[in-house]
Amino acid sequence: xxxxxxxxxxxxxxxxxxxxxxxxxxxxxxxxxxxxxxxxxxxxxxxxxxxxxxxxxxxxxxxxxxxxxxxxxxxxxxxxxxxxxxxxxxxxxxxxxxxxxxxxxxxxxxxxxxxxxxxxxxxxxxxxxxxxxxxxxxxxxxxxxxxxxxxxxxxxxxxxxxxxxxxxxxxxxxxxxxxxxxxxxxxxxxxxxxxxxxxxxxxxxxxxxxxxxxxxxxxxxxxxxxxxxxxxxxxxxxxxxxxxxxxxxxxxxxxxxxxxxxxxxxx
Numbered sequence: 001x002x003x004x005x006x007x008x009x010x011x012x013x014x015x016x017x018x019x020x021x022x023x024x025x026x027x028x029x030x031x032x033x034x035x036x037x038x039x040x041x042x043x044x045x046x047x048x049x050x051x052x053x054x055x056x057x058x059x060x061x062x063x064x065x066x067x068x069x070x071x072x073x074x075x076x077x078x079x080x081x082x083x084x085x086x087x088x089x090x091x092x093x094x095x096x097x098x099x100x101x102x103x104x105x106x107x108x109x110x111x112x113x114x115x116x117x118x119x120x121x122x123x124x125x126x127x128x129x130x131x132x133x134x135x136x137x138x139x140x141x142x143x144x145x146x147x148x149x150x151x152x153x154x155x156x157x158x159x160x161x162x163x164x165x166x167x168x169x170x171x172x173x174x175x176x177x178x179x180x181x182x183x184x185x186x187x188x189x190x191x192x193x194x195x196x197x198x199x200x201x202x203x204x205x206x207x208x209x210x211x212x213x214x215x216x217x218x219x220x221x222x223x224x225x226x227x228x229x230x231x232x233x234x235x236x237x238x239x240x241x242x243x244x245x246x247x248x249x250x251x252x253x254x255x256x257x258x259x260x261x262x263x264x265x266x267x
Contacts, residue, residue, distance in 0.1 A: 001142040002135075002225030004258035007238035008145060008251050010218040012115040017211035020204060026059070027204060031212035038216025043127060044119035049209045056205020061198030096163055096170055102129070103155050103174035108182070116210040117152055117175075119217035131162045134224040142259075146252040152176075230265055234258050 013035075021027035030052050038044055106120045118141060125132045125140075132140065140161070144154025152175050159171025226232055238258060241249045 001255050001259045001262065002138045002221075003231045003235035004238045004255045005138055005142050005145065006218060006222050006225050007235050007242060008254070009115055009118060009141070009214060009221065010239065011242045013211050013214035013218060016116070016207065016214065020207040020211060027056075027208040030055070030205060030208040031215070034209045034212030035215040035219075036212075038119055038213050039219040042220050043123045044213050044217070046120065049206050049213070052209030053202040053206030056208070057198050057202040060201030060204055061196075096167065098129075099131070099159065099162055099167060100170045100174040103159070103171045104177055106155070107152070107175045108178040115151055115214055117155075119213040119220075121155070121158065122217055122220065125158055125162075132158060136161055138221060138225060142255050146255045228266075230262075234261060 017028070017031050021031060034048050034052065037048060102124050106117055106124065121140075122137055126134060126137050137158070140154045140158045143157040144151045147153055153172070155171045155175040156168045160168035163170070222235075226235060238254055241254060
């Protein structure tokens with residue numbers, strides 16, 4: 001499934017960038033810069049999103065506004081965690097509260113499409129906390145793509161691997177909490193100010209940065225899943241199918257077919 005997931009993530013980055021950046025060379029430059037930093041550092045730097053958004057707020061919103069300074073609380077790593085095997089209710093080695101806070105933070109700093117959360121989750125789950133291996137992370141993304149509902153449901157699968165069923169419930173609630181607080185609760189105010197130049201400028205800049213981070217994450221994931229000639233062929237075919245315009249190929253079906261091909265070819 002890995003090469004197919006890679007193709008889907010790469011196409012998502014391209015579509016998000018094309019829809020947001022259009023013909024604006026500055027937005028494309030922001031996306032390319034964030035992509036390069038993410039790929040080279042092999043990590044998502046969340047403050048690049050904020051910086052890109054603030055730049056867009058100033059550049060596209062009519063100059064420097066009066067800004068209040070605000071801080072963001074960091075989340076300390078909680079150490080290594082053992083992978084949960086089988087149908088487990090809980091899992092050892094990981095503070096459940098720390099995991100919940102991580103998913104709240106991941107959701108709060110996601111801009112753009114659902115796959116924009118992929119680079120943030122990759123950094124936290126694999127590198128910072130070591131809760132998942134690279135292969136488990138790719139599996140989690142694949143589960144989010146083939147299951148009903150939004151792509152961010154991958155958090156449910158990841159939470160289960162870390163802390164069993166309880167972890168899955170906490171991760172799911174945590175990843176949707178910021179959506180409720182930032183969109184549903186202030187919905188009327190957002191509708192009133194949706195056409196504000198500064199708000200639109202911030203969204204432009206932050207979304208361009210998100211597209212770049214997704215592309216950078218695709219490069220990092222590609223280093224893990226492209227391990228043999230067959231992987232290259234699956235990724236290339238998946239890209240070709242996703243790019244063709246004659247008939248839309250459902251992403252869950254693409255991942256399922258890739259998994260079947262892998263079973264037949266590599267087992």
